[in-house]
Amino acid sequence: MSVVLRPSQALRLWQLVSLAEVTGGAHDLSFRQAAILLTVYLDPPPHTVRGLASRLGVTKPVITRALDTMGAMKLVSRHRDENDRRNVLVRRTVEGALYVERFGDVIIARAAELPA
Protein backbone atom coordinates (compact mmCIF):
# COMPACT_ATOMS: atom_id res chain seq x y z
CA MET A 1 0.00 0.00 0.00
CA SER A 2 2.46 2.63 -1.08
CA VAL A 3 0.41 5.32 -2.82
CA VAL A 4 -2.69 6.45 -0.99
CA LEU A 5 -5.24 8.62 -2.80
CA ARG A 6 -8.61 9.91 -1.75
CA PRO A 7 -11.46 9.82 -4.33
CA SER A 8 -11.36 13.52 -5.04
CA GLN A 9 -7.58 13.40 -5.45
CA ALA A 10 -7.68 10.42 -7.79
CA LEU A 11 -10.25 11.96 -10.11
CA ARG A 12 -8.69 15.40 -9.97
CA LEU A 13 -5.33 13.92 -10.90
CA TRP A 14 -6.82 12.22 -13.95
CA GLN A 15 -8.59 15.43 -14.96
CA LEU A 16 -5.48 17.59 -14.66
CA VAL A 17 -3.29 15.17 -16.58
CA SER A 18 -5.90 14.75 -19.31
CA LEU A 19 -6.31 18.50 -19.56
CA ALA A 20 -2.55 18.94 -19.75
CA GLU A 21 -2.31 16.44 -22.60
CA VAL A 22 -5.17 18.04 -24.52
CA THR A 23 -4.09 21.65 -24.10
CA GLY A 24 -0.48 20.68 -24.68
CA GLY A 25 -1.38 19.52 -28.16
CA ALA A 26 -0.19 15.98 -27.51
CA HIS A 27 -1.61 12.93 -29.28
CA ASP A 28 -5.24 12.31 -28.33
CA LEU A 29 -4.78 8.71 -27.25
CA SER A 30 -7.68 6.53 -26.15
CA PHE A 31 -7.64 4.24 -23.14
CA ARG A 32 -6.85 1.36 -25.47
CA GLN A 33 -3.96 3.13 -27.12
CA ALA A 34 -2.57 4.26 -23.79
CA ALA A 35 -2.81 0.73 -22.43
CA ILE A 36 -0.94 -0.65 -25.45
CA LEU A 37 1.72 2.04 -25.41
CA LEU A 38 2.44 1.76 -21.70
CA THR A 39 2.43 -2.02 -21.79
CA VAL A 40 5.05 -1.97 -24.53
CA TYR A 41 7.16 0.50 -22.57
CA LEU A 42 6.75 -0.88 -19.06
CA ASP A 43 6.38 -4.65 -19.43
CA PRO A 44 9.36 -6.79 -20.47
CA PRO A 45 9.54 -7.72 -24.16
CA PRO A 46 8.83 -9.41 -26.45
CA HIS A 47 5.42 -7.96 -27.31
CA THR A 48 3.35 -9.61 -30.02
CA VAL A 49 -0.03 -8.70 -31.49
CA ARG A 50 -1.55 -11.80 -29.99
CA GLY A 51 0.00 -11.15 -26.59
CA LEU A 52 -1.22 -7.57 -26.49
CA ALA A 53 -4.69 -8.63 -27.61
CA SER A 54 -4.77 -11.16 -24.80
CA ARG A 55 -3.48 -8.68 -22.23
CA LEU A 56 -6.14 -6.13 -23.17
CA GLY A 57 -8.95 -8.60 -23.75
CA VAL A 58 -9.61 -7.36 -27.28
CA THR A 59 -9.45 -8.88 -30.76
CA LYS A 60 -6.33 -8.88 -32.90
CA PRO A 61 -7.59 -6.35 -35.47
CA VAL A 62 -7.95 -3.86 -32.65
CA ILE A 63 -4.24 -4.21 -31.92
CA THR A 64 -3.27 -4.16 -35.58
CA ARG A 65 -5.14 -0.92 -36.14
CA ALA A 66 -3.79 0.71 -33.00
CA LEU A 67 -0.27 -0.24 -34.09
CA ASP A 68 -0.97 1.25 -37.53
CA THR A 69 -1.93 4.55 -35.93
CA MET A 70 0.75 4.65 -33.27
CA GLY A 71 3.31 3.48 -35.81
CA ALA A 72 2.39 6.47 -37.97
CA MET A 73 2.84 8.60 -34.85
CA LYS A 74 6.32 7.00 -34.48
CA LEU A 75 5.43 5.87 -30.97
CA VAL A 76 6.10 2.16 -31.65
CA SER A 77 7.56 0.06 -34.47
CA ARG A 78 6.90 -3.41 -35.85
CA HIS A 79 9.40 -6.10 -36.82
CA ARG A 80 9.07 -9.69 -37.96
CA ASP A 81 10.23 -12.29 -35.50
CA GLU A 82 13.02 -14.12 -37.36
CA ASN A 83 12.69 -17.17 -35.09
CA ASP A 84 9.00 -17.60 -35.85
CA ARG A 85 8.11 -15.51 -38.85
CA ARG A 86 4.42 -15.62 -38.05
CA ASN A 87 5.01 -13.28 -35.13
CA VAL A 88 5.29 -9.53 -35.24
CA LEU A 89 7.35 -7.99 -32.48
CA VAL A 90 6.32 -4.56 -31.25
CA ARG A 91 9.24 -2.46 -30.19
CA ARG A 92 9.89 0.90 -28.64
CA THR A 93 11.09 3.93 -30.57
CA VAL A 94 13.12 6.95 -29.57
CA GLU A 95 10.12 9.22 -30.08
CA GLY A 96 7.91 6.89 -28.08
CA ALA A 97 10.35 6.74 -25.21
CA LEU A 98 10.50 10.53 -25.10
CA TYR A 99 6.72 10.76 -25.20
CA VAL A 100 6.30 8.26 -22.36
CA GLU A 101 8.98 9.90 -20.28
CA ARG A 102 7.44 13.33 -20.69
CA PHE A 103 4.01 11.89 -19.93
CA GLY A 104 5.32 10.49 -16.66
CA ASP A 105 6.66 13.91 -15.76
CA VAL A 106 3.22 15.43 -16.34
CA ILE A 107 1.61 12.91 -14.00
CA ILE A 108 4.19 13.53 -11.29
CA ALA A 109 3.87 17.30 -11.57
CA ARG A 110 0.08 17.24 -11.34
CA ALA A 111 0.13 14.76 -8.46
CA ALA A 112 2.49 17.00 -6.55
CA GLU A 113 0.09 19.93 -6.92
CA LEU A 114 -2.95 18.09 -5.60
CA PRO A 115 -4.54 19.61 -2.50
CA ALA A 116 -4.02 17.47 0.54
Next chain:
Amino acid sequence: MSVVLRPSQALRLWQLVSLAEVTGGAHDLSFRQAAILLTVYLDPPPHTVRGLASRLGVTKPVITRALDTMGAMKLVSRHRDENDRRNVLVRRTVEGALYVERFGDVIIARAAELPA
Protein backbone atom coordinates in the same frame (compact mmCIF):
# COMPACT_ATOMS: atom_id res chain seq x y z
CA MET B 1 2.95 18.73 -2.36
CA SER B 2 0.64 16.06 -1.04
CA VAL B 3 0.93 13.14 -3.47
CA VAL B 4 4.45 12.05 -4.32
CA LEU B 5 5.02 9.65 -7.20
CA ARG B 6 8.18 8.31 -8.76
CA PRO B 7 8.32 8.08 -12.59
CA SER B 8 7.88 4.31 -12.67
CA GLN B 9 4.94 4.53 -10.27
CA ALA B 10 3.23 7.28 -12.23
CA LEU B 11 3.43 5.44 -15.53
CA ARG B 12 2.56 2.08 -14.00
CA LEU B 13 -0.50 3.60 -12.38
CA TRP B 14 -1.68 4.97 -15.71
CA GLN B 15 -1.07 1.63 -17.39
CA LEU B 16 -2.95 -0.38 -14.77
CA VAL B 17 -5.94 1.96 -14.74
CA SER B 18 -6.08 2.03 -18.55
CA LEU B 19 -5.86 -1.75 -18.68
CA ALA B 20 -8.59 -2.05 -16.07
CA GLU B 21 -10.89 0.19 -18.10
CA VAL B 22 -10.22 -1.67 -21.35
CA THR B 23 -10.53 -5.19 -19.97
CA GLY B 24 -13.50 -4.14 -17.88
CA GLY B 25 -15.42 -3.36 -21.04
CA ALA B 26 -15.88 0.28 -20.09
CA HIS B 27 -16.26 3.08 -22.61
CA ASP B 28 -13.07 3.66 -24.60
CA LEU B 29 -12.76 7.37 -23.86
CA SER B 30 -10.05 9.55 -25.34
CA PHE B 31 -8.02 12.08 -23.40
CA ARG B 32 -10.35 14.77 -24.70
CA GLN B 33 -13.48 12.97 -23.64
CA ALA B 34 -12.03 12.18 -20.23
CA ALA B 35 -11.02 15.81 -19.77
CA ILE B 36 -14.54 16.96 -20.63
CA LEU B 37 -16.26 14.36 -18.47
CA LEU B 38 -14.12 15.01 -15.40
CA THR B 39 -14.34 18.77 -15.80
CA VAL B 40 -18.13 18.54 -15.83
CA TYR B 41 -18.09 16.33 -12.75
CA LEU B 42 -15.35 18.02 -10.72
CA ASP B 43 -15.54 21.71 -11.56
CA PRO B 44 -18.47 23.81 -10.34
CA PRO B 45 -21.28 24.39 -12.84
CA PRO B 46 -22.50 25.85 -15.05
CA HIS B 47 -20.66 24.24 -17.96
CA THR B 48 -21.20 25.60 -21.45
CA VAL B 49 -19.86 24.49 -24.80
CA ARG B 50 -17.86 27.65 -25.07
CA GLY B 51 -16.47 27.33 -21.57
CA LEU B 52 -15.40 23.74 -22.10
CA ALA B 53 -13.82 24.61 -25.46
CA SER B 54 -11.87 27.39 -23.78
CA ARG B 55 -10.83 25.16 -20.87
CA LEU B 56 -9.52 22.47 -23.22
CA GLY B 57 -8.08 24.82 -25.83
CA VAL B 58 -10.11 23.26 -28.65
CA THR B 59 -12.78 24.48 -31.06
CA LYS B 60 -16.48 24.39 -30.29
CA PRO B 61 -17.34 21.62 -32.79
CA VAL B 62 -14.96 19.36 -30.90
CA ILE B 63 -17.04 19.86 -27.77
CA THR B 64 -20.33 19.49 -29.63
CA ARG B 65 -19.25 16.17 -31.10
CA ALA B 66 -17.87 14.87 -27.82
CA LEU B 67 -21.16 15.79 -26.13
CA ASP B 68 -23.04 13.98 -28.90
CA THR B 69 -21.09 10.81 -28.20
CA MET B 70 -21.03 11.03 -24.44
CA GLY B 71 -24.69 12.01 -24.47
CA ALA B 72 -25.45 8.81 -26.37
CA MET B 73 -23.44 7.01 -23.68
CA LYS B 74 -25.69 8.74 -21.11
CA LEU B 75 -22.61 10.15 -19.38
CA VAL B 76 -23.73 13.79 -19.69
CA SER B 77 -26.86 15.66 -20.77
CA ARG B 78 -27.58 18.97 -22.48
CA HIS B 79 -30.14 21.59 -21.57
CA ARG B 80 -30.93 25.06 -22.89
CA ASP B 81 -30.13 27.88 -20.52
CA GLU B 82 -33.50 29.56 -19.96
CA ASN B 83 -31.84 32.80 -18.86
CA ASP B 84 -29.80 33.08 -22.05
CA ARG B 85 -31.22 30.71 -24.61
CA ARG B 86 -28.06 30.85 -26.71
CA ASN B 87 -26.24 28.81 -24.09
CA VAL B 88 -26.32 25.07 -23.70
CA LEU B 89 -25.71 23.84 -20.19
CA VAL B 90 -23.93 20.53 -19.80
CA ARG B 91 -25.12 18.60 -16.80
CA ARG B 92 -24.31 15.42 -14.97
CA THR B 93 -26.40 12.28 -15.24
CA VAL B 94 -26.97 9.43 -12.85
CA GLU B 95 -25.12 7.03 -15.14
CA GLY B 96 -22.26 9.47 -15.52
CA ALA B 97 -21.94 9.97 -11.79
CA LEU B 98 -21.80 6.22 -11.28
CA TYR B 99 -19.20 5.86 -14.01
CA VAL B 100 -17.00 8.60 -12.57
CA GLU B 101 -17.34 7.26 -9.05
CA ARG B 102 -16.41 3.75 -10.13
CA PHE B 103 -13.52 5.15 -12.16
CA GLY B 104 -12.17 6.91 -9.10
CA ASP B 105 -12.34 3.64 -7.19
CA VAL B 106 -10.27 1.95 -9.91
CA ILE B 107 -7.57 4.62 -9.66
CA ILE B 108 -7.43 4.34 -5.89
CA ALA B 109 -7.27 0.55 -5.96
CA ARG B 110 -4.45 0.47 -8.50
CA ALA B 111 -2.53 3.20 -6.70
CA ALA B 112 -2.74 1.25 -3.48
CA GLU B 113 -1.21 -1.80 -5.18
CA LEU B 114 1.78 0.04 -6.62
CA PRO B 115 5.17 -1.23 -5.43
CA ALA B 116 6.92 1.25 -3.19
Next chain:
DNA sequence: CGTTTTTGTTTCGGAACCGTATCATTGAAG
Protein backbone atom coordinates in the same frame (compact mmCIF):
# COMPACT_ATOMS: atom_id res chain seq x y z
C1' DC C 1 -37.18 48.26 -35.87
C1' DG C 2 -32.39 46.68 -38.26
C1' DT C 3 -27.53 45.45 -37.45
C1' DT C 4 -23.96 43.20 -35.01
C1' DT C 5 -22.22 39.94 -31.75
C1' DT C 6 -22.42 35.68 -29.35
C1' DT C 7 -23.45 30.84 -29.02
C1' DG C 8 -23.88 26.38 -30.52
C1' DT C 9 -24.75 23.30 -34.45
C1' DT C 10 -24.21 21.56 -39.07
C1' DT C 11 -21.80 20.55 -43.30
C1' DC C 12 -17.82 19.04 -46.07
C1' DG C 13 -14.18 15.80 -47.51
C1' DG C 14 -11.11 12.92 -45.33
C1' DA C 15 -9.18 9.96 -41.72
C1' DA C 16 -9.51 6.65 -37.86
C1' DC C 17 -11.79 3.01 -35.66
C1' DC C 18 -15.36 -0.58 -34.62
C1' DG C 19 -16.70 -5.95 -34.81
C1' DT C 20 -17.06 -9.78 -37.79
C1' DA C 21 -15.38 -12.43 -41.22
C1' DT C 22 -11.95 -13.77 -44.38
C1' DC C 23 -7.25 -14.09 -46.15
C1' DA C 24 -2.04 -14.96 -46.52
C1' DT C 25 1.92 -16.63 -44.48
C1' DT C 26 4.28 -19.55 -41.52
C1' DG C 27 5.06 -23.44 -38.67
C1' DA C 28 3.71 -28.02 -36.81
C1' DA C 29 1.79 -32.62 -37.17
C1' DG C 30 0.52 -36.75 -39.47
Next chain:
DNA sequence: CTTCAATGATACGGTTCCGAAACAAAAACG
Protein backbone atom coordinates in the same frame (compact mmCIF):
# COMPACT_ATOMS: atom_id res chain seq x y z
C1' DC D 1 4.18 -33.95 -48.96
C1' DT D 2 -0.18 -32.85 -47.24
C1' DT D 3 -3.25 -31.33 -43.92
C1' DC D 4 -3.90 -28.55 -39.89
C1' DA D 5 -3.10 -24.83 -36.57
C1' DA D 6 -1.44 -20.32 -35.40
C1' DT D 7 -0.39 -15.53 -36.40
C1' DG D 8 -1.23 -11.25 -38.18
C1' DA D 9 -3.28 -8.44 -41.83
C1' DT D 10 -7.08 -7.13 -44.70
C1' DA D 11 -12.04 -6.34 -46.42
C1' DC D 12 -16.48 -4.87 -45.24
C1' DG D 13 -20.28 -1.71 -43.81
C1' DG D 14 -20.97 1.44 -40.40
C1' DT D 15 -19.81 4.99 -36.75
C1' DT D 16 -17.01 8.57 -34.85
C1' DC D 17 -14.06 12.26 -35.27
C1' DC D 18 -11.13 15.85 -37.48
C1' DG D 19 -10.44 21.13 -38.88
C1' DA D 20 -12.44 24.78 -41.52
C1' DA D 21 -16.27 26.98 -42.99
C1' DA D 22 -20.99 28.15 -43.17
C1' DC D 23 -25.19 28.26 -40.61
C1' DA D 24 -29.34 29.28 -37.34
C1' DA D 25 -30.94 31.22 -33.16
C1' DA D 26 -30.77 34.44 -29.57
C1' DA D 27 -29.22 38.52 -27.38
C1' DA D 28 -27.25 43.18 -27.42
C1' DC D 29 -26.78 47.43 -29.49
C1' DG D 30 -27.87 51.47 -32.21
